[in-house]
Amino acid sequence: MADYKGIKGFNVQSLATDPVATGGAWSDSADLPAARHNAGGVGTATDALHFGGLPTSALTFSFNGTAWTAGGSMASNDQAMASFGISTAAVSATGELGTSGTDTTEEYNGTSWGSGGNVSTSRTQAAGFGTLTAGAIAGGYVGSPSTATEEYNGTSWTSGGNLTVGSYGGAAGGTQTAGIFALGQTAPGTTNSVHYYNGTAWTAQSGTANLARAGMNSTGAGTQTDFGVYGGSSPVTNSTEFWDGSSFSTGGNLPSARSGMSVGKSGTSTSAIIFGGSAPPSIATTNIYSVGGIGDTIKNEGQVYYNTTTNLLKLTGVVYGTGAWASGGTTNTAFHAIGFLGGTQTAAIVAGGASPPTANVELYNGSSWTETTNIPRANYNGNALGTTQNLMIAVGGTPPTTGATTKWDGSSWSELNDLNAARIGMGGFGTTDSGIIAGGGPPKSVLAESWNGTSWSEVAETNEARSDMMSGGDSNTSGFVAGGSPASPPYTFAGTENWNGSAWTEVNNMNTARYGAGSSGTATLALIFGGATPTRVAITESWNGTSWTEVADLATARTDLADGSNNSTANATLAVSGYTGSYVGTTEEWTVPSSVNNLTVASS
Numbered sequence: 001m002a003d004y005k006g007i008k009g010f011n012v013q014s015l016a017t018d019p020v021a022t023g024g025a026w027s028d029s030a031d032l033p034a035a036r037h038n039a040g041g042v043g044t045a046t047d048a049l050h051f052g053g054l055p056t057s058a059l060t061f062s063f064n065g066t067a068w069t070a071g072g073s074m075a076s077n078d079q080a081m082a083s084f085g086i087s088t089a090a091v092s093a094t095g096e097l098g099t100s101g102t103d104t105t106e107e108y109n110g111t112s113w114g115s116g117g118n119v120s121t122s123r124t125q126a127a128g129f130g131t132l133t134a135g136a137i138a139g140g141y142v143g144s145p146s147t148a149t150e151e152y153n154g155t156s157w158t159s160g161g162n163l164t165v166g167s168y169g170g171a172a173g174g175t176q177t178a179g180i181f182a183l184g185q186t187a188p189g190t191t192n193s194v195h196y197y198n199g200t201a202w203t204a205q206s207g208t209a210n211l212a213r214a215g216m217n218s219t220g221a222g223t224q225t226d227f228g229v230y231g232g233s234s235p236v237t238n239s240t241e242f243w244d245g246s247s248f249s250t251g252g253n254l255p256s257a258r259s260g261m262s263v264g265k266s267g268t269s270t271s272a273i274i275f276g277g278s279a280p281p282s283i284a285t286t287n288i289y290s291v292g293g294i295g296d297t298i299k300n301e302g303q304v305y306y307n308t309t310t311n312l313l314k315l316t317g318v319v320y321g322t323g324a325w326a327s328g329g330t331t332n333t334a335f336h337a338i339g340f341l342g343g344t345q346t347a348a349i350v351a352g353g354a355s356p357p358t359a360n361v362e363l364y365n366g367s368s369w370t371e372t373t374n375i376p377r378a379n380y381n382g383n384a385l386g387t388t389q390n391l392m393i394a395v396g397g398t399p400p401t402t403g404a405t406t407k408w409d410g411s412s413w414s415e416l417n418d419l420n421a422a423r424i425g426m427g428g429f430g431t432t433d434s435g436i437i438a439g440g441g442p443p444k445s446v447l448a449e450s451w452n453g454t455s456w457s458e459v460a461e462t463n464e465a466r467s468d469m470m471s472g473g474d475s476n477t478s479g480f481v482a483g484g485s486p487a488s489p490p491y492t493f494a495g496t497e498n499w500n501g502s503a504w505t506e507v508n509n510m511n512t513a514r515y516g517a518g519s520s521g522t523a524t525l526a527l528i529f530g531g532a533t534p535t536r537v538a539i540t541e542s543w544n545g546t547s548w549t550e551v552a553d554l555a556t557a558r559t560d561l562a563d564g565s566n567n568s569t570a571n572a573t574l575a576v577s578g579y580t581g582s583y584v585g586t587t588e589e590w591t592v593p594s595s596v597n598n599l600t601v602a603s604s
Helices: none
Strands: 013-015 024-029 040-044 047-051 060-063 068-070 082-086 089-093 105-108 113-115 127-131 134-138 149-152 157-159 171-175 178-182 194-197 202-204 221-223 226-230 240-243 248-250 271-275 286-291 304-307 312-320 324-327 340-344 347-351 361-364 369-372 383-386 391-394 405-408 413-416 427-430 435-438 448-451 456-459 470-475 478-482 496-499 504-507 518-521 526-529 540-543 548-551 572-579 583-591 594-603
Touching: 024 594, 040 089, 040 271, 047 089, 047 271, 082 134, 089 127, 089 134, 127 178, 134 171, 134 178, 171 226, 178 221, 178 226, 226 271, 347 572, 383 427, 383 435, 427 478, 435 470, 478 526, 518 572
Parallel strands: 013 304, 040 082, 082 127, 127 171, 171 221, 427 470, 470 518
Antiparallel strands: 024 286, 040 047, 047 060, 060 068, 082 089, 089 105, 105 113, 127 134, 134 149, 149 157, 171 178, 178 194, 194 202, 221 226, 226 240, 240 248, 271 286, 304 312, 312 594, 324 583, 340 347, 347 361, 361 369, 383 391, 391 405, 405 413, 427 435, 435 448, 448 456, 470 478, 478 496, 496 504, 518 526, 526 540, 540 548, 572 583
8 A cells, every 4th residue: 555644745825815015016917908007097907998009099998807808989089198087987188199189078978988078288108187077187298398278078178276396107096186296207317306286386395205206197096195006117117106195105027128108097006906117128917916805815926726716816026027228327437348247237347448458446326427547558349257345257359369367356346367368258157256257369279178167278179169258157157159150251150069068058049149148147047139130230138048039139239348247147137338330328227127026837
């Protein structure tokens, strides 16, 4: 007889509802039937309405807390409108058709749309608040940021008090006699200000949001004492903030950064819904915000449970959103063919580069670059291992070509043992105690060397001779090289090779052959961005250990940029400086947001 006592297992909980976060958090719900951004939206997490938007659409969808269903179409293909009301008495006012602002108003009765009175001033990206019979819109764009407020009685519009500063793409909520307007695009820049409306005039409040932003003409939900703002642009963000009547506090981040999404205007700091938006591109994602309380089962990563209501076996685990690039601080020196970049997205170091060859070193704190102690000699086209506080460069740079190795201890530089073969344009990955340098030239090389913390030793050669390749990895036993410039035409390469500590193995090619791109990550999760084909490109590709997938492009196509190949993560990295036809100091930050969500494992 089998010894059943020796079989190990664990109990699976039976729960009537999915676990929720102890603090506020966003969870995934049913996707919209079509990806849209800059659309209108009203309602709650269990009774919401979505209408219009881009790509050009007059479609309407209603949400019952579980699924979306089609409703009556709008009369016009509108986008960037102001919206207010509830799902059975909604208003869409102004907006954009083609490149022009509109003055139209449409009203929804739960089944179909009908015409309302025209707004006095045509505009786009205004913010709406209130009800169908007592609503208002404020701000917008009319060739410049507008201060105009107009009030609606269900039939016609009349002028109200002006905003204290012109703004568009802001967020609004509340009622016609107790409204709130926050954030938005001014001239110039974005604002983090908050304003109250009493039915006659606007007054600025002393509290401000933690993050100034725009791209929120349909977002913003709640009242003067419980108001939420989600996502937004300049740059695109996943930030959630809630206003309590005097100040903003941070809520759980959106699963992915986005702007131009729609929102249930009746949301609160404990229950809210957003849908659609642009990451970019347009997405169909619906997310619901909730806060765990007494009697709730709290969400914890790794828990397995059976939902008795839906008859689904589920697992609570980390889910990654859509990665995107956002603008960061500009380097003090604009250069290309940088010697190296090490560290993390909020604590990085960059050194060397051309043109002309420089010894400059700069530190990044997540927002700005500061010059620090120079490397011992000017050089470019080298590589590095390590982090901001403990980094080593196998200079391998030029001029002249060298194998010099130098270490940074957080404040000064010291010389270490040289590479066995002097070269430039190598791939490199690992730490100051365990790393690999491979390839390079001239001539184009297959040489690989391993670092043990003290000295370099030659190891197995790569399969392809090349220089200016991309790379990433954890140590001298795990990493990859990809792409580069081989010795023969067309001088671009797409091949990827994985290193296991003793040999190089060819794996799947990148989608776009190139050289001089940036890279970050490991042999199982990596990112490559920019480079030349030989034409400069902004293409970004993600590696999952098996294949490459194109994801969001850099904002600026460039080559010979510094990258995050030594920060060992492809979910939060940097693309720094480079060559666009001229030398630039541009920094872009790549972020892949994550959240803990309840995932279906099986159904019964």
